[in-house]
Amino acid sequence: MTFQIRIASSNAVYDVPEDTSIVDVLRENGIEVETSCEMGLCGTCKTRYFEGEPEHFDMILSDDEQKEFVLICCARSLTPTLVLDL
Ligand code: FES
DSSP: OOEEEEETTTOOEEEEOTTSOHHHHHHHTTOOOOOSSSSSSSOTTEEEEEESOEEOOOSSOOHHHHTTEEETTTOEESSSEEEEOO
């Protein structure tokens, strides 16, 4: 599913197409984010979110962490927009 991300610090909104990761969309728009595995295994890309409900595909976040953070190399969104603390 295509969804949108909003960058909390700038209010910029970007579309995340079906075949593109959140990280790739950020990079395409000049926002550098640190990653390592890009497979949901290492946690390097862990990012806080403020609004929306991520669809988590990582292997490492606890249930509590998933309520606050999202691994943006592999997550999608269940809501039309996900607001990231970037
Ligand atoms: S880069 Fe390793 S979990 Fe996202």
